[in-house]
Amino acid sequence: MENNWPIWEIFIRSKNGLNHKHVGSLHATDAEMAMQNARDVYTRRNEGISIWVVESKHISASDPDEGESLFDPANDKVYRHPTFYNLPDELKHM
Amino acid sequence: MANHLHDFLIHLGDNALILGHRLSELTSHGPVLEQDMAMTNIALDLVGQTRNIFQVAAKLQGNGATEDSIAYTRDATSYKNILLVEQKNGDFAKTVLRQFFYDAFNYHAYQRLLKSSNKDIAAIAEKAIKEITYHLKWSAEWVIRLGDGTEESNSRINAAIDDLWPYTEEMFKFTDYELACHDEGIFPDIHGIKAEWDEEVKNIFAEATLTVPEDGWMHDGGKRGVHSEHLGFLLAEMQFLQRAYPGQQW
Amino acid sequence: MEKNLNDIFQAKIDREEKIEPKDWMPDAYRKTLIRQISQHAHSEIVGMLPEGNWITRAPTLRRKVALMAKVQDEAGHGLYLYSACETLGIDRDTLFEQLHSGKAKYSSIFNYPTLSWADIGSIGWLVDGAAIMNQVPLCRCSYGPYARAMVRVCKEESFHQRQGFEILLNLSKGSDEQKAMLQESVNRWWWPAMMMFGPSDADSPNTQQSMQWKIKRFTNDELRQKFVDICYEQAKILNVTLPDPDIKWNEERGHYDFGEINWDEFWQVVKGNGPCNKERIAARKTAWEEGAWVREAAVAHANKRAARKTKKVA
Numbered sequence: 001m002e003n004n005w006p007i008w009e010i011f012i013r014s015k016n017g018l019n020h021k022h023v024g025s026l027h028a029t030d031a032e033m034a035m036q037n038a039r040d041v042y043t044r045r046n047e048g049i050s051i052w053v054v055e056s057k058h059i060s061a062s063d064p065d066e067g068e069s070l071f072d073p074a075n076d077k078v079y080r081h082p083t084f085y086n087l088p089d090e091l092k093h094m
Numbered sequence: 095m096a097n098h099l100h101d102f103l104i105h106l107g108d109n110a111l112i113l114g115h116r117l118s119e120l121t122s123h124g125p126v127l128e129q130d131m132a133m134t135n136i137a138l139d140l141v142g143q144t145r146n147i148f149q150v151a152a153k154l155q156g157n158g159a160t161e162d163s164i165a166y167t168r169d170a171t172s173y174k175n176i177l178l179v180e181q182k183n184g185d186f187a188k189t190v191l192r193q194f195f196y197d198a199f200n201y202h203a204y205q206r207l208l209k210s211s212n213k214d215i216a217a218i219a220e221k222a223i224k225e226i227t228y229h230l231k232w233s234a235e236w237v238i239r240l241g242d243g244t245e246e247s248n249s250r251i252n253a254a255i256d257d258l259w260p261y262t263e264e265m266f267k268f269t270d271y272e273l274a275c276h277d278e279g280i281f282p283d284i285h286g287i288k289a290e291w292d293e294e295v296k297n298i299f300a301e302a303t304l305t306v307p308e309d310g311w312m313h314d315g316g317k318r319g320v321h322s323e324h325l326g327f328l329l330a331e332m333q334f335l336q337r338a339y340p341g342q343q344w
Numbered sequence: 345m346e347k348n349l350n351d352i353f354q355a356k357i358d359r360e361e362k363i364e365p366k367d368w369m370p371d372a373y374r375k376t377l378i379r380q381i382s383q384h385a386h387s388e389i390v391g392m393l394p395e396g397n398w399i400t401r402a403p404t405l406r407r408k409v410a411l412m413a414k415v416q417d418e419a420g421h422g423l424y425l426y427s428a429c430e431t432l433g434i435d436r437d438t439l440f441e442q443l444h445s446g447k448a449k450y451s452s453i454f455n456y457p458t459l460s461w462a463d464i465g466s467i468g469w470l471v472d473g474a475a476i477m478n479q480v481p482l483c484r485c486s487y488g489p490y491a492r493a494m495v496r497v498c499k500e501e502s503f504h505q506r507q508g509f510e511i512l513l514n515l516s517k518g519s520d521e522q523k524a525m526l527q528e529s530v531n532r533w534w535w536p537a538m539m540m541f542g543p544s545d546a547d548s549p550n551t552q553q554s555m556q557w558k559i560k561r562f563t564n565d566e567l568r569q570k571f572v573d574i575c576y577e578q579a580k581i582l583n584v585t586l587p588d589p590d591i592k593w594n595e596e597r598g599h600y601d602f603g604e605i606n607w608d609e610f611w612q613v614v615k616g617n618g619p620c621n622k623e624r625i626a627a628r629k630t631a632w633e634e635g636a637w638v639r640e641a642a643v644a645h646a647n648k649r650a651a652r653k654t655k656k657v658a
Contacts, residue, residue, distance in 0.1 A: 003640040004437055005126070007430065024493070025427045026128055027436065029646035036232065037128040040135050041420055044413075045500070064366045111405075118399045118408070121415050122392035123627070125635025127423045134416040138409055145405050162404045186638045242648060243641025250637070335403035335461055342518055344403040344461070344511070 007056040008034040010041075012048035020052050028053075098274035099212065100154050101174065102281065104164070105271070105317055107147035108175035111165060112325070113196060114140030115332060116183055125186055132232060136193070139225040146221070150214045166336035170325045177316040178261040180325045187240050187250040191258055194233035198294040199265045201230045202287045211279035234298045241302025248303070255307060263312035265291070272317075357558050362488040365431040373557055376550070377487055378432050379448075380559065382439045385425035386450035388418045390443075390624050394458040395467060403461060410507050411464060417504070421497045428489040444629045446616065451475075455618030456536050462515055462522075462529035468508010469582075470530070470537035470575065476501055477571055478541065481561035490559075509578070516582045523583075530579075531587045538602075539610045541568040572600050 005027035011020035023042050028034035034053040042048070062070060078084045087094060117137035124130030148161035155164075179196060183189045204226055207219035240247040266288040268276070275281040299306050315321065335344070349368055356363070363369055392415050399415060402408035426436045442448035453471055458464065479501065482494040515526040542548060542564040554560035572591070579586050590603035612618070 003636070003643050004435060005639065005643065007427075024424055024496070025430070026423060027126065028128065029642040030649065032235070033642070033646075036132065036235075040132045041128060041423060044135070044416075044420070061366060064364070064368075115400065118412055121399055121412060122389075122396040122419070123631045125631070125638035127389070127419055127426075129638075131416055131419050131423070134412055134419070138412055138416070141405060141409050141412070145409075148405075165405055166403075186635070239642050239645040240638075243645040244637065246637045247641030247644075331400050334401050339519070339521060342403075342522060343514055344407055 005029050008038075008053045009056050009059060010034075010038045011052035011054070012038070012042060013050040014048055016049065020050065023047075025056065031055075098271035099280060100151060101269075101271035102275045103147055103151040103154070103215075104172075105174040105269075107144045107151060107164070108173050109179055109196075109200075110140040110147065111144040112173070112175045112328065113179035113193075114138075114144060115328060116179065116181075117189075117193075120183060120189065133189075136229050136232065139222075139229065143218070143222050143225070146218045150218070162336070166333045170321050170329055171319040173321065173325060173329070174317050174319060175321075175325075176261070176264050177313055177322055178258065178264065180316070180322060180328060181258065181261065182324055184254065184257070185250055187247065188254040188257060190233055190236040190240065191251060191254040193229065194237045194298070195258060195262055195265075195295075197226060197230040197233050198291050198298075199287065200226050202290040202294070203281075203284075206282050206284065206287070209282055211282075215280060234294075237298055237304070238302040241299070241304040251302070251304065255304065259307045260311060260313050263309070264314040264316060267312075267314050267317075269317045354556075357486050357556075360558075362491065363486055364488045372553075373559075374432055376554065376557070376559065377490065378429060378434055380554075381425055381429040381432075381490055382434075382442065383449050383451075385422045385429060385439065386443045386448055387454065388422035388425060390450045390454045390628060392418045392422075393624055393627055394454055394456070394620070395464060397458050398461060398464050401461070402464075407511070414468075414504050414507055417500050420500070424493040424496055425490075428487075428493040431489045440628075440632055444625065444632065446625065449614065451540060452610070452613040452618060453536050453540050455613050455621045455624060456532070457620050459532075460525050460529055462512065462525040463533065465508045465511030465515065465526070466529045466533040468505055469512055469578070470533050471540065472501065472505040472508060473575065474537050474540040474571055476505060477567050484558070484561060486558040509582075512582050512584075516584070526582065527584050530582075530584045534587050535606065535609075536613075538568060538571070538605055539613075541565070541571065543607070543610070544605075569599055572602050576600050 006029070007025050008028050008031075009025050010023050012023050013020045026034065026037050026041055028037050031053055034055075035051055038051045038053055043051070074080075114137045117133050117140065120130070121134045121137070122130065124133055144165070145161050148164045151164060152159040152161055176196075178192060181188075181192055201223075204219045204223045207215055208223060210216045210219065237251065240251040242248070268284055272281060272284060276284045296306055350370055353363075353369060353373075363373075395411065395415050395418075399408065399411050402411050426439060429439060430436060439448065443450070453474075458467070476498070479494055479498055483491055483498055485491045485494065512526055512530075515522040545551060545563045545565045548564055551560060551563055555563070576586065576591060588603045590601060592601055594601045613621070616622075
């Protein structure tokens with residue numbers, strides 16, 4: 001009988017106002033157990049106030065070999081950054 | 095010194111200590127890493143509860159008593175835990191079921207202690223109830239998984255029911271010190287606990303495809319200091335250092 | 345082509361860029377990592393046993409919860425490390441099989457017995473002390489998931505050594521019997537702790553490659569020297585003698601000199617002839633085998649539950 005428990009990826013929000021952040025993975029048979037295991041494994045020191053669990057197989061990841069075509073084109077879009085625009089110092093905050 | 099209050103505290107603390115100790119025996123021997131950690135968390139909660147309770151008992155006792163003198167220098171006949179919690183771990187089914195029977199009782203007992211007329215006990219309960227709520231969720235889910243899992247897990251949990259059912263009645267057979275605490279509002283509404291426990295067990299067993307046994311012969315005695323043979327061995331191990339090197343700091 | 349990929353890979357490492365699971369990596373790098381990370385994970389899990397021995401005999405309730413929490417942390421560390429290892433394409437069950445069959449190694453230190461309460465202190469002070477020295481540089485390891493797991497491990501580990509040292513400090517201020525217990529324990533643990541850094545550099549064939557790949561940042565001998573220098577000073581606080589008559593300050597080197605390690609003992613324990621090798625593996629195997637029906641039942645139940653859900657939806 002196949003009794004390997006599937007892998008789940010765990011995301012934890014450390015406090016309100018912050019994103020859930022990937023903290024690691026663990027094994028569990030269903031979402032409920034994954035949630036409890038995440039609580040016991042990844043929040044033993046008050047690390048979180050909210051947990052997301054996602055079975056690893058449901059995550060689609062970008063291919064690092066396509067990294068150049070995916071991410072390099074953003075390199076020269078300097079006009080997306082505030083420092084691209086020259087404004088007089090008197091303006092102070094904008 | 096109000097004896098019944100002290101006895102009741104000792105009883106509460108002993109329950110938590112002995113079950114916590116039993117669970118701690120399993121650290122590093124669990125069926126899967128994640129559950130090893132879960133059981134240790136429960137053990138940590140229980141020993142933590144013990145400390146809170148014994149600290150109050152020690153204050154009441156005076157004469158330099160401490161949480162450790164209470165835990166480490168009493169013989170089995172002075173221990174007032176229920177027989178259920180001193181039962182050996184057995185297989186995972188037995189460990190889980192012992193936990194569930196206890197958690198289901200404790201959950202409803204501590205709901206009442208939240209409203210205790212004794213402020214120390216109410217404060218202890220306020221912290222403990224959050225932990226106990228989680229324990230009950232954990233143990234109930236495992237009872238369901240094992241009951242409604244494979245043929246083997248079902249037969250193992252049924253064997254555990256046969257073993258442990260006769261120890262359940264003792265929880266509701268209230269001693270003089272519990273009844274005295276009840277009369278003073280320290281442990282309010284104790285007579286309502288059994289019905290809630292029955293309901294809890296009935297529901298979880300139904301989901302687990304398990305049958306609640308008929309009430310048969312029931313053991314008791316732990317609360318009065320008459321224990322099974324297991325407790326003496328447990329204490330011999332637990333108290334070894336304090337006995338071999340009395341009066342030292344560690 | 346292969347050579348080219350290799351060059352790109354090494355250049356990336358030289359630039360201190362991290363390697364992530366889906367990036368191309370040489371087979372040998374992957375194998376080295378699997379070996380090292382799993383060995384590390386196994387060490388955490390097997391390491392729970394000698395300390396777990398004393399949970400039920402801890403002398404106070406405070407000591408009991410601290411030790412339980414510590415041993416539980418080790419389960420957590422094992423878990424983080426197995427997870428890191430799984431990103432390399434091998435599953436945890438396979439890693440367990442390798443441990444149980446003796447194919448995979450773990451730190452030899454855990455094949456020594458814990459015979460007295462002081463041993464719990466000595467493990468914290470010396471064994472965790474040596475482990476931390478090995479582990480801190482691993483937080484900068486070139487493989488991302490391993491480095492991240494180690495950051496977590498090191499953060500949690502910080503209370504472990506203090507926990508151990510405090511136990512020993514209490515013994516050092518205690519009765520004559522307690523002081524004797526302390527010294528006897530340090531006598532037994534000192535040399536095995538020294539061996540934790542592995543064979544001397546001359547006999548450590550993998551070191552150079554691992555350093556080039558930035559899996560390893562310091563050689564075994566460098567770390568061992570650092571350990572001796574630190575422990576010698578700490579031993580004074582505990583009022584214990586390190587069982588090495590050759591330890592002495594070397595002005596010229598700016599380090600303590602120390603005696604020769606018994607390498608025969610080291611290799612014997614690695615080969616399986618340590619005092620507790622068989623018990624440790626047997627305990628792990630028993631836990632795993634006796635847990636099989638539990639793991640099976642949980643899977644069976646999850647399947648039933650999922651089937652009922654789909655049926656309801658349909």
